[in-house]
Each structure stands twice: as structure tokens, then as C-alpha cells.
Amino acid sequence: MVSVIVADAQVLCRVGLCKVLDLAEDVEVIGQAENAEELLTKSKKLQPDVVIVDYNQPSFFDHHIVRKVKEISPKTDLLIISSDNRKDRIYQVLEDGSNSFLTKQCDEGEILDAIRATAKGEKFYCHKILDLIIERSFPSKSEDCSATPLTPREKEILTLVAKGKVAKEIAADLHISPHTIYTHRKNILKKLHLTSPMEMVVYALEHGLIDLNDKPFNS
Amino acid sequence: MVSVIVADAQVLCRVGLCKVLDLAEDVEVIGQAENAEELLTKSKKLQPDVVIVDYNQPSFFDHHIVRKVKEISPKTDLLIISSDNRKDRIYQVLEDGSNSFLTKQCDEGEILDAIRATAKGEKFYCHKILDLIIERSFPSKSEDCSATPLTPREKEILTLVAKGKVAKEIAADLHISPHTIYTHRKNILKKLHLTSPMEMVVYALEHGLIDLNDKPFNS
DNA sequence: CATTTTATTTATACTTAGTCTAAGTTAGAA
DNA sequence: TTCTAACTTAGACTAAGTATAAATAAAATG
Numbered sequence A, B: 001m002v003s004v005i006v007a008d009a010q011v012l013c014r015v016g017l018c019k020v021l022d023l024a025e026d027v028e029v030i031g032q033a034e035n036a037e038e039l040l041t042k043s044k045k046l047q048p049d050v051v052i053v054d055y056n057q058p059s060f061f062d063h064h065i066v067r068k069v070k071e072i073s074p075k076t077d078l079l080i081i082s083s084d085n086r087k088d089r090i091y092q093v094l095e096d097g098s099n100s101f102l103t104k105q106c107d108e109g110e111i112l113d114a115i116r117a118t119a120k121g122e123k124f125y126c127h128k129i130l131d132l133i134i135e136r137s138f139p140s141k142s143e144d145c146s147a148t149p150l151t152p153r154e155k156e157i158l159t160l161v162a163k164g165k166v167a168k169e170i171a172a173d174l175h176i177s178p179h180t181i182y183t184h185r186k187n188i189l190k191k192l193h194l195t196s197p198m199e200m201v202v203y204a205l206e207h208g209l210i211d212l213n214d215k216p217f218n219s
Numbered sequence C: 001c002a003t004t005t006t007a008t009t010t011a012t013a014c015t016t017a018g019t020c021t022a023a024g025t026t027a028g029a030a
Numbered sequence D: 001t002t003c004t005a006a007c008t009t010a011g012a013c014t015a016a017g018t019a020t021a022a023a024t025a026a027a028a029t030g
Helices: A011-023 A036-046 A065-072 A087-095 A108-119 A127-137 A152-162 A167-174 A178-192 A197-206 B011-023 B036-046 B065-072 B087-095 B108-119 B127-137 B152-162 B167-174 B178-192 B197-206
Strands: A002-007 A027-033 A050-053 A077-082 A100-103 B002-007 B027-033 B050-053 B077-082 B100-103
Touching (some): A002 A011, A002 A036, A011 A027, A011 A108, A011 B108, A036 A050, A036 A065, A050 A065, A065 A077, A077 A108, A087 A100, A100 A108, A100 A127, A152 A167, A152 A178, A167 A178, A178 A197, A197 B197, B002 B011, B011 B108, B036 B050, B036 B065, B050 B065, B077 B108, B087 B127, B100 B108, B100 B127, B152 B167, B152 B178, B152 B197, B178 B197
Parallel strands (some): A002 A027, A002 A050, B050 B077
């Protein structure tokens, strides 16, 4: 019998997942978790064979959960069912040792397959995730593709720009010349095929370079 | 017996919802829908007493679904279970005639209560939504609070700014002087207590004034 | 090891965008 | 009507940004 903990901030998803798990023979749900703290406590105590979790739920779970669960319960296999759309973070989670990865767009069949595979200690990735992995493995596929082609310094500057800082302020912050900022900015625009600084900000936000702090219903 | 159609793009939520609905006596799920088209077809044919739907799932459902269902099946009551965080759109959906409104953060108890209430033709709003409604009803509550204090024109301009357009371009688009744009921008900054144009863009994105187009897995 | 590339830094001269201040117009509310 | 809010504009000025060119250090390549 494979023991499973179901972790998701939304009760509907937990219930749905349990219902689907009923269909899988040899699988037993031994616990549920609504947030990271609860999951870690229960994982430590119950040492489940599998943890199913959506890590992308601000203030309930974040992507560090994978690493933390692995630390607290090394033999546990992780099945991610998330709706994350940030490539870099998905790659991160894959590297952090998640065994299987689905998106919330997957259908029942895929979910069942994934659960069965993960329960047997195998890996399972849904189509979208496989596409990402392949894209990463064969970088020169389309053209400039995949993750941000920006250098660390460029990311740093883009982040500050997106926070509303103007070149002079950034220069002061980093103790370098404003001209340097301009050069970096120009290179960023070139690399991303953008034209205005504003588009840079939009890009930064879209790609989660800065946290537009998830605050539903606040102001 | 109250007939219900469950509409959600994610199979897990649909399954979860059906499972919870099992607990409600006198409720029968007569259909499910994965996208707007499916929901409208089934609503027309089955004329359900209640439709439960998450309208905030780009490319599957949008907020117009409420109006469309009401058109196609006027006697159907709508129960929204969404995770939308855009106040203006929530207000829109409330005005469009949705009977009850929950968020995906609600617990099982609230969901059951909402289903029972809606099935009886009553209205039900969860805490967060009630807070919003109250906030709207008593605008001068705290201080400058609640929805954006921007005029339509200011919003229009902010939107264009956030799209990366520069004053001159916006002026050309709207057939007015660039100076006008500058003035509007200055007023916006003043109203929102911001200092740089970039912060304006961040604000616009945070408040959903422009759609940072939901495109998972694209570049 | 020498060499090329990449990331980082900077400057000068120039262009453009944006700010400040001030003010006119229209439409609706008091 | 009078007053306010929303929208509009201009001239003079300041600050921000661009183009071009180039130096340095470190990492990758042959």
C-alpha cells in the first residue's frame, strides 16, 4: 500500500484529488495539508511514500517546499500538480528533486497515470512539462528560446528599474556610473527585442523578476 | 431536486465540487463543462437550476459567461467560485446577476452553505466578497481607500503608458497634445502617491488595468 | 599559453522626454 | 449661477536617455 499526503491550499482541489486517488488501487491518503507548515509537520511524522503538492500558492506554499520535504523525509517521492507558468521556477523545482510534474490543466487520465507511476517510484511528466524539458535539452531548437538570456548584473538592474528606480538612483545604489546603467539597459532592450523602458518593466513583471506581491483584495 | 451544472477548466476542481455536492441533499449534478462553449450548450439544453462556475480561467472561461448564461437560461442561478483578484471585474460579475460568490480559498463548510443557499434561490457571499461589497457601499470608510480613484481618461492613459507607449505616441493615438499626457501622468502620480512613471506601470499591472496576457509556457 | 568572447565598466556629445508653472474649456453638482 | 472636477494646452526649463566608442577583467576556447 502506497501512503500519500495531499497538499493544496484549495479545499476543492484536495477533495478532487482524494476522489481521483480513490480510483487508484494500492493508494491510501494518510493525510492532507493546507499550507507548507502543516505539510512539513505531517511529512515528518508520517513519512509518506508520496506527497502530492501544488507549490505555487502564495502565502500557503512556495517552490522551496520540494527541497524542504526532501530534507525532512528523504525517501518521499514528490508529485507536483501546479499551475505555475514561470519556466525558471519550474526548472528549479525539477532540479530540486520532484519526481513527477503535472499541471492543473491535465485530465483525469494523466493524473491517474502520474499517481500510479509515482507510487511505483517512477517519474511522470505531463506534455507541457515534457515540452519544457525537451526545449531545455535542445536549446537551439527554434531560435533564441527558453529562459531569460540576461546576465546576473542585467537582471539586477532590470529588477531595480522595474521597482521604479531611475538610472541615477540605481547608479547610486550600486556605486557605479549612470552611464553603466544606460548601457545595461540598452543591452537588455536589445536582447529582449523591446523598445521602451516601460516594456522592460512589463517584461520583468511577467517573468516574475520582481514579486508583484500577490495581494488579492488589498487596496 | 435541484439540478446543477459544474463548470471549471480544471478537472480536479470539478471532481472536488461534485464530491462536495454529494454531501448536499436535494442536489443533483446533471452535467459538467470544461469551457464556456460547453457550458452554454449544456445550459441551453438542460436549463439547470444552478450553474457553478469559475469565470476566471483565460481561454476557457471569462467574466462574460455570467451574462451569457443568464441570456440563454434566464431562470438559472449562478454560483461563482473563483480566485479572481481584480475588484473591478468582481463588481462587474456581481452586477451581471451572479447570485452567489465564493473564492477558491473558501472552506468546505462555506461551499456547502453557498450551494444550499443558491439552490433555494437565496444569495450567498463569502467573507472576502462581502468585505468588497461593504467597502463599495461605504466608500469613505478609512480614507482614500477602495477602488482606483482615477478618472476614465486617466485609466486610459495609464493603460497605454503601461503598454510601453511613450507620451508622444499616446498623444498621437488619442489626437491630443503630448502636454496633456504629461499633465494626466502627473495627476496620476499625485493621486497614487507615486514618484516615477515606472511605478505607475507596476501599479497598473498589480491592479489589472492591463492584461499581462496570461500565456503560460510562452517564451 | 595565447586568444577570443562575454560581462562589466566608463565617457563625450547629442537628442528627447518629462517637469514646472500657469491657465483655458467644458460639464455637471450644489 | 457658481463652484468643482475632468480634461485640455503651452512655454521655459531640467533631467533623463541614446549613440558611439572604448577600456578592463574574467571566463571560455583553440
